[in-house]
Amino acid sequence: xxxxxxxxKVVLQQVAAEETTKSxxxxxxxxxxxxxxxIVVAVGPGGLIGDVNVEMVVKVGDHVLYSKYGAMEIKFxxxxxxVMRQNDILAIVQD
Numbered sequence: 001x002x003x004x005x006x007x008x009k010v011v012l013q014q015v016a017a018e019e020t021t022k023s024x025x026x027x028x029x030x031x032x033x034x035x036x037x038x039i040v041v042a043v044g045p046g047g048l049i050g051d052v053n054v055e056m057v058v059k060v061g062d063h064v065l066y067s068k069y070g071a072m073e074i075k076f077x078x079x080x081x082x083v084m085r086q087n088d089i090l091a092i093v094q095d
Contacts, residue, residue: 009083040058
């Protein structure tokens, strides 16, 4: 099975939290802050959403930064994912 989002929704898989700081300090599990960076794993078709035609800009495999409170956390086949509207994605991380 796979997830197929509807409308302007995007499914993300969160990037793992850093184990150490840039200066080399090891973080405990309570000190780790969840990063707001994720990888796009599925993209909805976009199209007419209400009165607005939404063109999907993100694609599967993109690394993105997202709004902290814009995501809904779900569990599917033992994995944790985030589902949100494309509008709640703040930026695509480019190399």
